[in-house]
Amino acid sequence: MANSGEEKKEKMKLYSYWRSSCAHRVRIALNLKGLDYEYVPVNLLRGDQHSPEFRKINPMGFVPALVDGDVVVSDSLAIVMYLEEKYPQRPLLPPDLHKRAINYQVESIVVVFFSLTNSQAVSIVSSSIQPLQNLTVLKLIEEKINPEEKSAWLNNVIGKGFQALEKLLVGCSGKYATGDEVFLADLFLAPQIHGAITRFQIDMGPYPTLEKCYEAYKGLSEFQDAVPEKQPDAPSLP
Structure with missing residues (x-):
């Protein structure tokens, strides 16, 4: 058979x-943009992130990391913005500058999670909430304090982040965080709320705007296909 001369593009990894939750938001972005990719599991409990093979991909030893041909990108926000700029289909940022700013604010709050120095929404999740509930931090807390104190500490931290997000979004949300279309803020909110409910049994009653958004995400296959329980490396249910 004659060679067409076209090299087959290697699938993203x-x-x-x-x-x-960082990898969760990237999976949503890939799904929304309709991009095919290979899922490469990195078992954090087993310490795969410290292996020489993975350190060649990401010297920091964190997930997620995206390999797109010769390009390697780590950090979830950097990956999402890379995808946004290279693959413009299904934009993740609204054209309205005010709404765009709110999306960036949500990211900041989610990422910081503990210190609400950035009182904004994408920023609230990305900077204020998520880092303080990751595996390393939780393990350290478990070693230093008892389970009851850990639970109280988590509830306090998540509550502060959710309170900030609720106030930020209550006047501007539609079906989703910043209107009736899914944007960047939703990519950061969905994993954060999912983790708060499934891992830490957080009551969403005090946060009706966030709860409404989360319920709306359940109707989107791009979000549901990205949930932790559906990933190939998720533990099998008994």
């Missing part, structure tokens, strides 16, 4: 851990 996403180095991921099923329970990582």
